[in-house]
Amino acid sequence: MRYLLRVNMSDLTITKEDLPAGWARYGGRALTSAIVFAEVPPTADPLGADNVLVFAPGLLGGTNTPNGGRLSVGAKSPLTGGIKESNSGGQAANALGRLEIAAIIVTGKPADPDARYMLTIEADGSASLSRVDEWAGVQNYALADMIKATRPEDDRYSTITNGPAGEAGLKASGIAVSDMKGLPNRFAGRGGMGAVMGSKGLKAIVVSDKGVGTPAHADKEAFSAALKTFSSALKEHPVSGQGLPTYGTNVLTNILSEAGGLPTRNFSEGSFEGAEATSGERMREVTLERGGDVSHGCHTGCVIQCSRYYVDKDGHYKTKGPEYETVWSFGADCGIDDLDDIAELDRICGEFGLDTIEMGATMAVYMDSGKIAFGDGPAAIAALRSIFEGGEPGRVLGDGAEATGKAFGVAHIPVVKHQALPAYDPRAVQGIGVTYATSTMGADHTAGYTVATNILKVGGDVDPLKAEGQAELSRNLQIATAMLDALGFCIFVAFPVLDIPEAFNAIFEMTEAHTGQPWDADALMQVGKETLVYEKLFNDRAGFGPADDRLPEFFKNVELPPHNIKFMVSDADLDSVYDFVPEVAAQMGLE
Amino acid sequence: MKVDVALFASLSEYHSVDGDTRTRTYDLAEGTTIADLISVLGLPDQPRIVFVDSRHAEESAPLHEGQRLAIFPPVAGG
Numbered sequence: 001m002r003y004l005l006r007v008n009m010s011d012l013t014i015t016k017e018d019l020p021a022g023w024a025r026y027g028g029r030a031l032t033s034a035i036v037f038a039e040v041p042p043t044a045d046p047l048g049a050d051n052v053l054v055f056a057p058g059l060l061g062g063t064n065t066p067n068g069g070r071l072s073v074g075a076k077s078p079l080t081g082g083i084k085e086s087n088s089g090g091q092a093a094n095a096l097g098r099l100e101i102a103a104i105i106v107t108g109k110p111a112d113p114d115a116r117y118m119l120t121i122e123a124d125g126s127a128s129l130s131r132v133d134e135w136a137g138v139q140n141y142a143l144a145d146m147i148k149a150t151r152p153e154d155d156r157y158s159t160i161t162n163g164p165a166g167e168a169g170l171k172a173s174g175i176a177v178s179d180m181k182g183l184p185n186r187f188a189g190r191g192g193m194g195a196v197m198g199s200k201g202l203k204a205i206v207v208s209d210k211g212v213g214t215p216a217h218a219d220k221e222a223f224s225a226a227l228k229t230f231s232s233a234l235k236e237h238p239v240s241g242q243g244l245p246t247y248g249t250n251v252l253t254n255i256l257s258e259a260g261g262l263p264t265r266n267f268s269e270g271s272f273e274g275a276e277a278t279s280g281e282r283m284r285e286v287t288l289e290r291g292g293d294v295s296h297g298c299h300t301g302c303v304i305q306c307s308r309y310y311v312d313k314d315g316h317y318k319t320k321g322p323e324y325e326t327v328w329s330f331g332a333d334c335g336i337d338d339l340d341d342i343a344e345l346d347r348i349c350g351e352f353g354l355d356t357i358e359m360g361a362t363m364a365v366y367m368d369s370g371k372i373a374f375g376d377g378p379a380a381i382a383a384l385r386s387i388f389e390g391g392e393p394g395r396v397l398g399d400g401a402e403a404t405g406k407a408f409g410v411a412h413i414p415v416v417k418h419q420a421l422p423a424y425d426p427r428a429v430q431g432i433g434v435t436y437a438t439s440t441m442g443a444d445h446t447a448g449y450t451v452a453t454n455i456l457k458v459g460g461d462v463d464p465l466k467a468e469g470q471a472e473l474s475r476n477l478q479i480a481t482a483m484l485d486a487l488g489f490c491i492f493v494a495f496p497v498l499d500i501p502e503a504f505n506a507i508f509e510m511t512e513a514h515t516g517q518p519w520d521a522d523a524l525m526q527v528g529k530e531t532l533v534y535e536k537l538f539n540d541r542a543g544f545g546p547a548d549d550r551l552p553e554f555f556k557n558v559e560l561p562p563h564n565i566k567f568m569v570s571d572a573d574l575d576s577v578y579d580f581v582p583e584v585a586a587q588m589g590l591e
Numbered sequence: 592m593k594v595d596v597a598l599f600a601s602l603s604e605y606h607s608v609d610g611d612t613r614t615r616t617y618d619l620a621e622g623t624t625i626a627d628l629i630s631v632l633g634l635p636d637q638p639r640i641v642f643v644d645s646r647h648a649e650e651s652a653p654l655h656e657g658q659r660l661a662i663f664p665p666v667a668g669g
Binding site for chain 2: 237239242276279323324325452457458464465
């Protein structure tokens with residue numbers, strides 16, 4: 001039976017609780033958002049004792065479900081001021097799922113702000129807090145080594161760690177999750193979740209699952225049959241079966257540049273002359289030349305295998321990926337066309353525990369101020385290091401694009417709900433602009449990835465340069481994504497699921513066979529809707545209104561080359577995206 | 592007429608290029624369509640994403656002097 005592990009950092013107690021019956025259909029994001037909605041006052045100080053930090057594997061977490069090992073991290077966000085679910089790969093969700101922990105709920109705050117704790121969950125389910133004050137300020141990779149020194153040699157464990165950025169309360173801080181080799185290189189990056197973890201004095205979580213099998217299925221045979229169908233679809237679809245494993249997520253750099261939608265030099269152009277030099281194709285060639293690894297999974301059960309290790313000129317591991325969003329943020333958005341500079345910036349973020357999307361966008365805003373030049377990689381590296389190592393501009397960068405833009409008087413600050421826009425310009429990809437504007441998360445491409453349909457022609461074809469159809473597309477994808485996040489799926493399963501009906505059916509067939517409860521397509525979508533209802537109501541009560549569901553004015557007033565186009569989706573269309581909320585909230589007994 | 596043609600990802604190997612680009616300039620007869628060129632290049636029979644001057648294009652469309660054609664296999668990420 002899945003259960004909740006509640007860790008109170010005020011009195012340092014740990015308790016196990018039954019999962020409430022009303023949440024039995026929830027996992028992952030559905031559960032983190034339900035818990036935050038139920039337990040956090042919407043106007044709470046995100047870094048205060050009233051906030052909670054929730055770690056939840058998906059409903060199928062711990063099973064052999066292909067690409068079903070994602071981790072949801074939830075809290076009230078210090079960056080957006082709203083609810084947040086930050087999603088990470090890595091091994092921790094699989095380990096928590098095997099232990100049948102539906103969620104870790106971290107509450108309260110230690111009286112001593114200098115105290116640091118490690119939460120250890122052993123394979124027998126026992127959990128304890130230990131004092132690790134000497135680890136204060138330690139960066140993520142060294143921290144991983146220190147943790148390793150505390151574990152038995154034959155252990156199998158995963159880590160969730162907080163770098164110096166989170167300890168310092170920086171709004172761009174993220175939480176690191178170890179990959180299958182134990183490297184702390186997967187991130188719940190967005191929304192300042194590291195700062196929440198830091199406010200609770202929690203430096204690390206260790207989860208051992210040595211010798212622990214997968215949770216039992218209600219109908220093992222039916223589960224295996226559905227799993228086989230699902231796995232075949234992932235391998236057969238050209239995107240998940242060929243494109244992603246061969247080139248990784250950075251395969252997108254060239255196509256977005258060709259489509260005129262790759263935000264370049266702080267969202268001032270849509271194509272980057274350095275796209276080829278920073279592309280997934282080029283990155284694969286460089287990595288192979290240097291003896292790096294160009295295809296592996298980030299968690300047990302991954303069949304897509306889009307992860308890779310970037311190595312330096314001497315063939316030594318530098319960092320994971322870097323992923324497309326990182327290559328874009330420190331690459332095109334900063335005008336930097338050197339993959340080694342981008343990898344160095346990615347590694348620094350990994351060490352400090354900073355969100356690479358927010359930090360690249362922040363660096364581009366800083367460059368736009370004229371303090372350093374677009375394209376100057378070494379200057380960007382020095383500026384990023386200055387957050388902790390002194391010099392200009394220092395700490396302000398770590399609070400993100402909006403804080404930096406205001407500090408340096410920059411006119412164009414690309415944020416929604418205080419969170420930086422990711423790697424698709426909403427003028428050339430109008431659908432993603434709807435998602436950026438309306439998502440409960442702030443600007444977040446993963447919340448409703450219309451790029452699939454607008455640009456990549458997966459799951460249909462909606463013209464990226466027109467306003468028509470974008471609100472409906474975004475709504476449907478936001479609901480479907482919340483559902484996938486609740487089950488613990490990597491969102492890349494959406495590419496085959498959108499194109500292959502059997503793959504979609506296999507999702508509810510696996511869920512039904514695993515839980516023993518009836519599931520169908522409507523039930524899946526209902527969980528997606530309920531997740532968004534919790535999030536929307538929380539944000540409304542935190543003070544958000546329609547004016548917060550808008551892009552910055554310059555996207556509506558300044559044309560983007562090469563299409564010379566503005567964002568055209570009407571406010572009425574934006575306000576229609578969440579029109580299902582009142583009805584579903586009433587069904588849930590809310591409002 | 593001269594047309595710049597860029598082939599990406601797994602399609603890159605279907606033509607040789609100069610320098611660090613995936614682009615080559617072709618001298619084509621007037622009226623040549625995208626489909627005609629795809630046939631000449633011998634691209635595999637699979638779905639493709641095609642752009643002409645940064646806009647999605649149908650493969651039946653004729654090419655014109657000075658255009659840039661970019662062809663991708665099915666790819667995605669995020």
